[in-house]
Amino acid sequence: MRHTARRTAAVAATALFLVGCAGEEKKTGDTGGGGASGDPIKIGVAVAKTSNVALLGQEQVIGAEIAEKFFNDKGGVNGRKIDVIIQDTAGDENGAINAFNALIRSEVVGIVGPTLSQQAFAADPVAEAAKVPVLGPSNTAAGIPQIGKYIARVSSPVSVVAPAAVKQALKDNPDIKKVAVAFAQNDAFASSETKTFQQAVQTEKLELVTVQTFQTTDTDFTSQATAINAKAPDLVIVSGLASDGGNLVKQLRELGYKGALIGGNGLNTTNVFPVCGKHCDGILIAQAYNPGYDNPVNKEFVTAYEAQQKKKPPQFSAQAFAGVQVFVEALAAMDTKEKLSGMKLPDLRDKLNAQIIAGQYTTPLGPISFDPEGEVKQAEFWVARIKMGADGKAGEFTIVP
Amino acid sequence: MLQKLLNGLAIGSVYSIFALGYTLVFSILRVINFAHGAVFTVGAYLTWALTGPQVGANGALANSQLPVALPFWLAAVLGALGAGLLGVLIERAAFRPLRRRGSDPLLTLVSSLGVAIALVNVIQYLVGAENYSLGTLGGSVSIAGATIRRTQVAVFIVSMIMVVALTWLMNGSRTGAALRAVSEDAVTAQLLGINVDRLIWVSFFLSGFLGGLAGTLIGMSVGIAGPYFGIAFGLKGLAVIVLGGLGDIPGAVVAGLLIGVAEAFVPGEYSAYKEAVAFVVLFLVLLVRPQGLLGRVQIQKV
Numbered sequence A: 001m002r003h004t005a006r007r008t009a010a011v012a013a014t015a016l017f018l019v020g021c022a023g024e025e026k027k028t029g030d031t032g033g034g035g036a037s038g039d040p041i042k043i044g045v046a047v048a049k050t051s052n053v054a055l056l057g058q059e060q061v062i063g064a065e066i067a068e069k070f071f072n073d074k075g076g077v078n079g080r081k082i083d084v085i086i087q088d089t090a091g092d093e094n095g096a097i098n099a100f101n102a103l104i105r106s107e108v109v110g111i112v113g114p115t116l117s118q119q120a121f122a123a124d125p126v127a128e129a130a131k132v133p134v135l136g137p138s139n140t141a142a143g144i145p146q147i148g149k150y151i152a153r154v155s156s157p158v159s160v161v162a163p164a165a166v167k168q169a170l171k172d173n174p175d176i177k178k179v180a181v182a183f184a185q186n187d188a189f190a191s192s193e194t195k196t197f198q199q200a201v202q203t204e205k206l207e208l209v210t211v212q213t214f215q216t217t218d219t220d221f222t223s224q225a226t227a228i229n230a231k232a233p234d235l236v237i238v239s240g241l242a243s244d245g246g247n248l249v250k251q252l253r254e255l256g257y258k259g260a261l262i263g264g265n266g267l268n269t270t271n272v273f274p275v276c277g278k279h280c281d282g283i284l285i286a287q288a289y290n291p292g293y294d295n296p297v298n299k300e301f302v303t304a305y306e307a308q309q310k311k312k313p314p315q316f317s318a319q320a321f322a323g324v325q326v327f328v329e330a331l332a333a334m335d336t337k338e339k340l341s342g343m344k345l346p347d348l349r350d351k352l353n354a355q356i357i358a359g360q361y362t363t364p365l366g367p368i369s370f371d372p373e374g375e376v377k378q379a380e381f382w383v384a385r386i387k388m389g390a391d392g393k394a395g396e397f398t399i400v401p
Numbered sequence B: 001m002l003q004k005l006l007n008g009l010a011i012g013s014v015y016s017i018f019a020l021g022y023t024l025v026f027s028i029l030r031v032i033n034f035a036h037g038a039v040f041t042v043g044a045y046l047t048w049a050l051t052g053p054q055v056g057a058n059g060a061l062a063n064s065q066l067p068v069a070l071p072f073w074l075a076a077v078l079g080a081l082g083a084g085l086l087g088v089l090i091e092r093a094a095f096r097p098l099r100r101r102g103s104d105p106l107l108t109l110v111s112s113l114g115v116a117i118a119l120v121n122v123i124q125y126l127v128g129a130e131n132y133s134l135g136t137l138g139g140s141v142s143i144a145g146a147t148i149r150r151t152q153v154a155v156f157i158v159s160m161i162m163v164v165a166l167t168w169l170m171n172g173s174r175t176g177a178a179l180r181a182v183s184e185d186a187v188t189a190q191l192l193g194i195n196v197d198r199l200i201w202v203s204f205f206l207s208g209f210l211g212g213l214a215g216t217l218i219g220m221s222v223g224i225a226g227p228y229f230g231i232a233f234g235l236k237g238l239a240v241i242v243l244g245g246l247g248d249i250p251g252a253v254v255a256g257l258l259i260g261v262a263e264a265f266v267p268g269e270y271s272a273y274k275e276a277v278a279f280v281v282l283f284l285v286l287l288v289r290p291q292g293l294l295g296r297v298q299i300q301k302v
Helices: A002-026 A054-073 A093-105 A117-130 A163-172 A188-203 A222-230 A242-254 A270-280 A296-309 A315-337 A345-358 B002-029 B036-050 B072-100 B105-127 B150-172 B174-184 B186-191 B196-222 B231-244 B249-264 B268-288
Strands: A041-047 A082-088 A134-136 A151-153 A178-184 A207-214 A235-239 A260-263 A284-287 A360-363 A366-370 A376-378 A382-388 A395-399 B140-143 B146-149
Touching: A041 A054, A041 A093, A041 A315, A054 A082, A054 A242, A054 A296, A054 A315, A082 A093, A082 A315, A093 A117, A117 A134, A117 A151, A117 A188, A134 A315, A163 A188, A163 A260, A163 A284, A163 A382, A178 A188, A178 A222, A178 A242, A188 A207, A188 A235, A207 A222, A207 B268, A222 A242, A222 B002, A222 B146, A222 B249, A222 B268, A235 A242, A242 A260, A242 A270, A242 B196, A270 A382, A270 A395, A284 A395, A296 A315, A296 A360, A315 A345, A315 A360, B002 B036, B002 B072, B002 B146, B002 B150, B002 B174, B002 B196, B002 B231, B002 B249, B036 B072, B036 B105, B036 B196, B036 B231, B072 B105, B072 B196, B140 B150, B146 B150, B150 B174, B150 B196, B150 B249, B174 B186, B174 B196, B186 B196, B231 B249, B231 B268, B249 B268
Parallel strands: A041 A082, A134 A151, A178 A207, A178 A235, A235 A260, A260 A284
Antiparallel strands: A284 A382, A360 A366, A366 A376, A382 A395, B140 B146
């Protein structure tokens, strides 16, 4: 008897679930449009809230949430509120595709996301097919804006940012001759970034003594560190994410490496501090964001972030903020020309895409605009040096003048 | 050469004690406890929390910390004990109810996997996905021309002490004798007056203790790389017990060291493929010895 009751309940629950899904399905299509003038405008954010990429994704969520509050406090889109809908992509390609689909179904005007370049190559075509504008907040591999007409990014590609760090290392020590490179082979971004670094090494006429590989999931780097030290390089360049890259640095230093270190964009987060501790000290990292950058929107962003998180905002938060900002300002510019509330959703998305490319934006990253393909044109870059405190726990990115 | 051997033994020794946790449970119940990787993770986080650091900016416990700040060695022991208790809880929640109903042992594979996923998510919910550092044993030592990190030496020594202690427990104590009797034939052991339920409990505790300690040791060596960092070890541990012979304790130790050394001998340029190498070694050995390195051929009793 009990079993029957339980089974009935299970069947009922399943049925309810299916009905719920069907109900949601019905909402798709182009009925939404610009919506009633009082409804908030939905902007989607698809980033990794879970998985081993969550480290970066969580920072992006904070950036997007601060942007939502910031622009709503300033009146949203000409008086209409924005509603930032955050979907978790987890760390893989399927998760990103699912999150994109879910956001498109809930009738967002555009999407900021996903976290990884690897995910962008899988999920961006979904948005392209649905004609939904996408702004990549942290996709820096080559070829992202070229995925399609509706794909743009606020994150400058590595080919532009990375060589600055090599130049800085040579400025610190002109005697650098031998360079070792290590990169995470299972990550599209790190593989793309390492090519840029290796090119920069050639351009500067340095000798590339060894190229070591690892996986972002690796923790034990003694073989790589031993092999690198055996070549006695003056500079080691690491392209990976925070925990693997940080561990490689730590094990390299503990095994006696004394030379200069450059970290790729994946190490551009305060999350490397607990990983390599005092050994993080001195790592050079080229940055697309500087928390100390002097413009009003960045000052307000930094203040809001610090109040919440008690630390300086990382690049990932600033870029997510900039992504939301570009949508808001492009929408406002459109609304001034033609009321959004009168537009059908597909029409609105299409015009929004054109407006994004046409506009200029003063963001926490400095002034940015886009080329016709959707590639970001950023005015300024920085090279930061990690400075660890005496206890080896707290640290900061100090911008090299 | 010596350098690579020592690197391999250091990481391999942790594979060994981690895999011993699988082995203990398998030898008694003939099932794999998939939650073992999560217990490993919890062990590391417990030790970390007991040393009294502040939780990072994400997660429900953001910016809070325990009122105590224990010395590392004490935190490591308590963390491992906590992981042992967690092992017992997992047995109560995911194994015992299914066993009582006489369900297929395969089902516990799924229920323990469920526990693993839940645990990892709870950790992320509470303390976020940040990296945390554990222990402060820095620097390196020279052994016959090879440079070894101090943490590697410590990890190896602690692991080997655990192996010796467990071997003594299994072969030199009454509990060990009873455990071996149950793994031989649970029904007969029960008829002989051995409390099988209590021994299952004991094996889960020991398994959790070893898993949690392995987590702490790895955390000490490479930091805690977020709630997912035990997953890779879960897989590696499976390879180790299969290679060593399912349920065979010396086999797990030898296989752990062997896989560690095999990985260390992969040339640096191909290090990204070192896991593939480990699994190829596993595959080749199984072709020749399907019962594993030290495992016995299972005789089908009719």
